[in-house]
Amino acid sequence: MVLFTRDLRVHDHPALAAAAGEAEYVVPLFVFDDAILGSDFARPNRLSFLLDSLVELDSSLRRLGAALVVRRGDVVDQALAVATEAGAGAIHLSSDVSAYARRREARLAGACSTARIELRSHPGVTVVGAGEVTPGDGDHFKVFTPYYRRWREHPLRPVADTPGRLALPDETATGALPERRALICDPCSPALAPGGETEGRRRAGAWLAGGGGSGVDRYHDANDDLAGDATSRFSPYLHFGCLSPRALVGDVGTGAGADAFVRQLCWRDFHHQVLAARPGLPRQDYHTRDDRWRRDDDDLAAWKAGRTGYPLVDAGMRQLAAEGWMHNRARLVTASFLTKDLYLDWRLGAAHFWDLLVDGDLANNAGNWQWVAGTGNDTRPHRVFNPLRQADRFDPEGAYVRRYVPELAAVEALGGGAVHQPWKLPAEVRSTLDYPEPMVGHDEAAAAFRAARDLGSSKSRTGSSPKRRKQAAGEGQQRLV
Numbered sequence: 001m002v003l004f005t006r007d008l009r010v011h012d013h014p015a016l017a018a019a020a021g022e023a024e025y026v027v028p029l030f031v032f033d034d035a036i037l038g039s040d041f042a043r044p045n046r047l048s049f050l051l052d053s054l055v056e057l058d059s060s061l062r063r064l065g066a067a068l069v070v071r072r073g074d075v076v077d078q079a080l081a082v083a084t085e086a087g088a089g090a091i092h093l094s095s096d097v098s099a100y101a102r103r104r105e106a107r108l109a110g111a112c113s114t115a116r117i118e119l120r121s122h123p124g125v126t127v128v129g130a131g132e133v134t135p136g137d138g139d140h141f142k143v144f145t146p147y148y149r150r151w152r153e154h155p156l157r158p159v160a161d162t163p164g165r166l167a168l169p170d171e172t173a174t175g176a177l178p179e180r181r182a183l184i185c186d187p188c189s190p191a192l193a194p195g196g197e198t199e200g201r202r203r204a205g206a207w208l209a210g211g212g213g214s215g216v217d218r219y220h221d222a223n224d225d226l227a228g229d230a231t232s233r234f235s236p237y238l239h240f241g242c243l244s245p246r247a248l249v250g251d252v253g254t255g256a257g258a259d260a261f262v263r264q265l266c267w268r269d270f271h272h273q274v275l276a277a278r279p280g281l282p283r284q285d286y287h288t289r290d291d292r293w294r295r296d297d298d299d300l301a302a303w304k305a306g307r308t309g310y311p312l313v314d315a316g317m318r319q320l321a322a323e324g325w326m327h328n329r330a331r332l333v334t335a336s337f338l339t340k341d342l343y344l345d346w347r348l349g350a351a352h353f354w355d356l357l358v359d360g361d362l363a364n365n366a367g368n369w370q371w372v373a374g375t376g377n378d379t380r381p382h383r384v385f386n387p388l389r390q391a392d393r394f395d396p397e398g399a400y401v402r403r404y405v406p407e408l409a410a411v412e413a414l415g416g417g418a419v420h421q422p423w424k425l426p427a428e429v430r431s432t433l434d435y436p437e438p439m440v441g442h443d444e445a446a447a448a449f450r451a452a453r454d455l456g457s458s459k460s461r462t463g464s465s466p467k468r469r470k471q472a473a474g475e476g477q478q479r480l481v
């Protein structure tokens with residue numbers, strides 16, 4: 001039996017390849033795990049992508065001669081019941097790093113041992129497994145660059161062959177995937193990407209082929225160009241395993257674009273090995289900075305709604321709502337704004353991203369939020385992203401902002417970059433825009449953040465009334481130009 005979790009593909013699937021190579025019959029099982037369905041994982045965007053991916057997986061398995069067996073309930077109970085019924089000698093699965101995944105594997109190991117079924121865990125979720133490369137003085141790398149050096153030198157496992165043919169035991173009932181409306185009650189983001197291995201591989205084929213200055217060929221130069229949208233957008237396909245990160249490293253070829261892309265896959269592995277070593281990462285500071293975060297529901301609500309008054313921040317938040325995905329540069333800017341300009345707890349931001357991101361991934365979301373908040377693995381933990389400077393560098397014509405913030409779309413007539421500082425527009429134009437004043441002045445907010453960090457207290461923040469913030473915005477605007 002192969003227990004699928006978030007490795008929803010048939011290509012380069014070491015667990016599936018091992019089972020197919022060893023046994024005459026293979027039971028490919030997916031369990032809708034009540035513990036996960038009842039948790040905050042179960043958000044519409046990810047459930048939709050998951051369902052697409054399972055439909056695809058079932059079709060691929062049928063093409064190979066088998067089918068996806070589907071159950072619902074406790075994952076260990078269901079896996080054992082199906083394995084016992086089918087007379088399986090072994091259960092194969094892809095090993096994973098979260099606290100939940102590890103508990104699941106440990107429980108499965110206990111149940112398998114009682115039932116005298118072998119449990120075999122395989123690589124596949126990352127390029128290099130967590131713990132495969134370690135520093136001399138610990139169980140994981142705390143800093144990216146030395147990890148990257150070792151990771152690049154590490155020999156990679158061979159890419160697993162897709163099984164030529166699979167056979168399901170006759171007596172195994174396949175069960176059925178749930179109806180979409182029974183699984184997903186709330187609306188998804190309107191421009192959500194479709195899930196599935198076929199779609200992922202189609203996109204990967206086109207992007208990796210590059211040529212003519214597109215795809216991976218452009219990646220090195222254009223990955224930060226917000227309007228250019230020149231990153232791969234593979235993240236949900238990687239999260240659900242529709243694409244194999246190991247196979248991508250093999251297929252990407254050489255050159256500056258390929259190197260830069262592989263480096264990003266290494267960041268993914270980096271955060272996975274941190275989560276494996278620190279399972280509390282999604283909740284606990286990796287490095288405490290003694291922050292006494294402000295609490296302000298109105299500020300949080302304005303950030304979530306994309307109504308901060310900083311067009312670049314707001315464009316990122318609107319992209320997240322519209323697509324269930326956000327460009328990496330915008331993730332950095334919006335997360336820095338929440339944690340440093342507003343000095344609100346990174347966990348609040350991570351929870352909102354988690355609600356909407358189709359690629360929402362415990363290791364990457366928590367690892368990156370902590371990196372930006374300065375409680376994680378950044379070697380410059382107190383850096384503050386200036387939204388105006390970021391706009392100047394990465395959206396100089398304002399095309400990204402106009403794409404996602406319709407209230408500002410008309411500003412184009414006045415010239416590209418003007419859209420980033422609507423407060424400077426002529427009063428007669430400004431008054432026609434339904435767009436808020438900046439909620440804080442960036443310079444003042446950044447200074448207050450640094451003071452709070454250096455003093456280990458947030459005293460300078462406690463008097464942050466709307467009036468003070470408006471005054472600050474006025475001062476900040478002068479200095480930010």
Ligand SMILES: Cc1cc2nc3c(=O)[nH]c(=O)nc-3n(C[C@H](O)[C@H](O)[C@H](O)COP(=O)(O)OP(=O)(O)OC[C@H]3O[C@@H](n4cnc5c(N)ncnc54)[C@H](O)[C@@H]3O)c2cc1C
Nearest residue numbers: 231232233234235264265267268328331360361364365368
């Ligand atoms: C605050 C914040 C939260 C984030 N939350 C998530 C998340 O929940 N899930 C997620 O997959 N990524 C997350 N990221 C990382 C990154 O933003 C996305 O992986 C990337 O934007 C996805 O777009 P892409 O596939 O086009 O990336 P590309 O630039 O094409 O990169 C290729 C792949 O490399 C990996 N990758 C790229 N950047 C990073 C990174 N900084 N850390 C880890 N892996 C990376 C992703 O798997 C990505 O698909 C977060 C970043 C920030 C700053």
